[in-house]
Amino acid sequence: MNSGSNSFRNSDWLLLGLVVVMSCFTYFYNYTQPTSLYWDEVYHVTSAQKYLNNSYFMELHPPVGKLLLAAGEKLIDANDDELNRIYKDTNHVKKRVEGFSLNGYRFFPALLSWITAVVLFFIFLAITRTTILATFFSFLYIFDTALSVHLPGALLEGPMIFFCSLSLLIFLHIINIKKPNIKFKVLSFILGITFALTFLTKITGLFLLLLFPILFIGLWPKWKVWIIGMIFAFFGFLITFIGVWHVHISLGTEVTNQGFYSASALYKEALESDNPIPFSLYPTAIKDHLKYSIKYNDGVPKLDMCKVHEAGSPWFYWPLGARSITYAKKSYAEDKVGYLMFQVNPAVWWLSAFAVLIAFSLLTCSYLLGLKLKQRFLLNSFCILYAGYMFGISQIDRVMYLHHYLLPLIISFILAALVLNEVKQIGKWKFDHDHKVFVALCLSICIFATYQFYKPLSTMRPLTKAQLEKRAIFPLWNLRCSGCKRNDPFFNPPAICKENQNPYTNKK
Template sequence: MTAASGSTADPSRSAAETRALRWIAPLVLLGLSILSIGTRYWVPTSLFWDENYHVTSAQKHIAGVMYMESHPPLGKMLIALGEATLARNAELDTSALLRADRVEQAQLPPGYSFAGVRLASVVSMIAAVMLLYATLVLITGRRLLGFVFAALPALDNALVVHARSAMLEGIQLAFALGAICLLAFALRSGGRVRLRHYIGLGTLVGLTIAVKLNGAVLLLLPVALFVAEQWPALRESRWRGVAKRLSAAVPAFGLPLLIVFFGSFYVFIATSTEVIPGRTYKASAEYLQHLREHTTWTASGFRAGLRDHLRYMAEYSDGVPRLDVCKPGENGSHATQWPLGGKTINYRWNREIVKGVSHVEYTYLVSNPLVWLAVLGGIVLSFTLMVGHVVFGHAVTRPRDYHWLVLFTCLYLAYFAAILQIGRVMYLYHYLLPLMFGIANLAVLWNYLFGDGLAAGRWHPRINLLLLLLLVAAGFAWFAPLTYGWPLSTSQMEQRMWFDVWRLEPVR
């Protein structure tokens, strides 16, 4: 009787413990993300890098002022939403922001708060971390593994710097991770792919591209979804059924994507009708007429505005100079240097002399090398596994993980294949999107290699996971002064110059 009653109680206790553990990992991850990304994100209280452009764009959205820019409008609209929501600067004179495309710190009114314009990026990046966790749990079924690798973006210095700014990358990454998470949900074990999954995927990919055009690499996701869904039919050459499904899947994905992408332009063009004298951006006479008559919401007005905005984006891109590594102060870098963290960018600095010793507060775009080198190693190993299977016929031990490795590796390599075709100067932060692909790939690769030990409950693979997390956290802490603007002396800065390819330079 005792044994019987004991055996009935144990499963209940075990189930309760399991339910509790399901909440612990995401709650701790959320707390870590808020701590690293959200704590005092309004510091530094000064503009840096593309904030000089995006802060003015956001203010123009709020005031309904027409402008043209090199990126689609959605990211700036969300930055404006954060500013309007907090309204910290509502009583200040921000009219100078409406008369310039690039604003200097001196043009901001005294007491200007950055809490509003940086809010969208902060919230989005925290959401991206949580979506990565959900994605990895859906793919691997392992919460500890999902927690450890989802913590990597929250402990990467470059990602955190950009997340804590009024820039576009943090916003874009949330939509990109949302798309990948939806794909993982659609392809979960025991699930069935439906047209609503294509609709949701098209919406999220459209949102990603509506922030920055480099998100177009995610157009590989519906291909992966369709191939995975139709693989039995493709193997058996049931082409009629495949064609029928394709005829439904393409519009289910494509129409929401087009609606979201062009819809963001429509909202922008319809609501931004005030023209600042002398700032017409070579708009056509037809578009200017609609602006004067406040009819940009009509079909003809939208068509004229969209044509001019797309033309401006193309001309702007063509006018950006090429990379010139011989130019003094060149902040750009070749894409082949990005996986190693090159070239870092000193976004802003403030120097003070304390007792004859120079101390500098930096906001520096520098990687956590423990994350970036692990990602690079993971991509190399995944590619090696693919070559071994395709070329040499090596057996695949975990087919589900292997297929995800193929997808993430292809996303990573496809991004570089596209970027290397671009002639204009590019910067290290253009690597942040494929970096997230690489982190997801690294997690799946870990499960591919050590999943059996994790499934068996062995402590050795669990301890290795936690040791990896501790190493990454130590790397983040070492470079944290460059992320949060904590003062460093010249010698302390030199201690952080780990690789020549970084070209990290102290301010003397």
């Protein structure tokens, strides 16, 4: 597809097919491994089982992600009824029962993570107008080790990033429609749905609210068109919001030994009766769930840089890929250990961080020095989304983890495409389309090569201590072997931590 054409040629379909195949191997193929639960799967699987058994519960996160886990198990039917009841009376899986399968619970996160690659391909295509560049930029998503480990799991980030990416793709199409035709109304309605699904998976998806004032600016002076779009988006949002909570509330009718959580007196009374929860009580039920979420969040400890096994990290570490998290490990012969880690591909994360820096620099030069930009509105839009998310997350004082950066990471991929699109000249040399393709090709080769180098950390391939240390090229990652000392200079600093909190000796 050339920049001046809207039709797909055979070569374009071939490139799209390549993206589909490559992303299948990194996100969907072999998604059933490892067979053990890792990271927050130990929490989300119990929530999914509660849905499967009509058990009432409250939880930190909104319902969509866990409903998808339950739907996947219902569809795949990988466990018998007894195994699908085994964790419903607990909030945390302490030990995986022999024979219990995660194949169903992981199905939709893995599938949606695979499809996300296609959605991002079309986002890059909308920006660059060429399938070859869209393919190369898709490498940022397809060949990141951290994403390929985390997203296919029975976790919430896979569905959330899919819905977020879909929202961004719809936004890119809406912004080019200047009249309230059928296409505009349908896309606005769908945007309301995808926005609702994003933040009903995890609250952090609320940052997409910024899309609506951005659309107002982009459609100005046709503010009436924006109002029409917002009406349709609101109805899409409202239908989805009510529908999701209806499913959640109607499934949770049987009170278990976990009790009533933070249910109000009215909600308790309805739960104790034999009748379905009346629709008139839904606002109260939703409010009670939100109150529990806030209460739960307030009880989460703060980041402790003196803690021996602290897996959290400050938000300003994240663009550099710090800090790594070990999800699982397995000992082998000859002092080798297999690791399943949330470990970034530095070529992906550092390139994306550099793109963010260049994007903000281009905008600064545009406003202060009059630099002309081809896609200034889009650069503004995605910089606002990135900055808005990072500002909001920086205000949270509970411990946060590197995977909380995945949404702005996706934004940074888009900024990378926008930045390359803006480059016209480097020094004395003109920078045309062929030069951009060559640069993108070189970067893609680098991304793929570093992916292969760090891939053992995403597949539990046995590594010696020396082999792991070769990959620990950046101290802030805290990438270290089992039992080794931490090498992050800013965690456990002597000026802050007391002697009796020294993680190296664990002695007073």
